[in-house]
Every structure is written in structure tokens, then in C-alpha cells.
Amino acid sequence: MFGGGGMNPRKMKQMMKQMGIDVTELDAEEVVIKTADEELVFTDAQVTRMDAQGQETYQIVGEPETRALGAGDEGGDDDAADADAGIPEDDIEIVAQRAGASKDEAREALEAEGGDLAAAIARLE
Missing domain, CATH: 2.20.70.30 (Nascent polypeptide-associated complex domain)
Structure with a gap:
């Protein structure tokens, strides 16, 4: 330095x-x-x-x-759908786990909140 x-x-x-x-x-x-x-x-x-x-x-x-920009994990069908929606699988898992919700509910909350993890968790709690 x-x-x-x-x-x-x-x-x-x-x-x-x-x-x-x-x-x-x-x-x-x-x-x-x-x-x-x-x-x-x-x-x-x-x-x-x-x-x-x-x-x-x-x-x-x-x-x-x-x-690459917007690229999610490309392992399975769920991951490809998440990449298309612009919501990373890791974010969905975090929200689902923290809010005690299903992955589908977590995905919907993230989409509704524009990808904001904290807002999506608050929405589900």
C-alpha cells in the first residue's frame, strides 16, 4: 500500500x-x-x-x-426457469429458508419485490 x-x-x-x-x-x-x-x-x-x-x-x-450477466446455475429445469425470471436459485433458497416458505412462494415474493431479499422475507412473514 x-x-x-x-x-x-x-x-x-x-x-x-x-x-x-x-x-x-x-x-x-x-x-x-x-x-x-x-x-x-x-x-x-x-x-x-x-x-x-x-x-x-x-x-x-x-x-x-x-x-455471464443474468446467468444462473444451469443444472436443472427449475434453475433455467429462475434464470429466465432473473431470480437466482440461491436467493430463492435463502428467502424460503428464512421465511419458512416453499420455493414457489419465495420465488413469487422475490419477483413481486424486484429481487429484494429482505423485502421478500418480510412479505412472507
Whole structure:
């Protein structure tokens, strides 16, 4: 970052604090970067937020999985239908599990809420 390779991490943190840079590790489960033609999906990535003079910068360390935009898992008929609807199978499973609902009910709630997981769960509860 500042050419401090080999510097004591504690001393580096102290120097950054003196310079007015606040560093926070985030407990991120997944990071998705959407480009014009693909998605980069980082799972189990290290995410660090640096706040320097009111400007927030995020650093992601990990290996991304690359997938085409709008592509879901292409294993079975249910997955293909979900990809057509634009609702990822993982989202349907999360909503169904959290709300104690069937996959069909979860899919309908997600479609009604435009893919918003929290709103779909609230709708079913």
C-alpha cells in the first residue's frame, strides 16, 4: 500500500491512524462486481474499508468466479426457469429458508419485490 513491505503491522496501523486513515475489516460473505458483460463474484473474500479524509475506499482480496450477466446455475429445469425470471436459485433458497416458505412462494415474493431479499422475507412473514 505505502511500500511498507516488512514493516510491523502494528506500526503500520499506528502510522495510518496518525495520517487520519481509518481501516476497518468487513465481514463480507459475498462481493459481486457487475460489468457490462459479466459478473465477478467473490466468495469468502477479505474486504477492507479505508476512510481517508471522508473518502471511502474498498479493497477486495480473493479469487473471483466469472459468470455471464443474468446467468444462473444451469443444472436443472427449475434453475433455467429462475434464470429466465432473473431470480437466482440461491436467493430463492435463502428467502424460503428464512421465511419458512416453499420455493414457489419465495420465488413469487422475490419477483413481486424486484429481487429484494429482505423485502421478500418480510412479505412472507
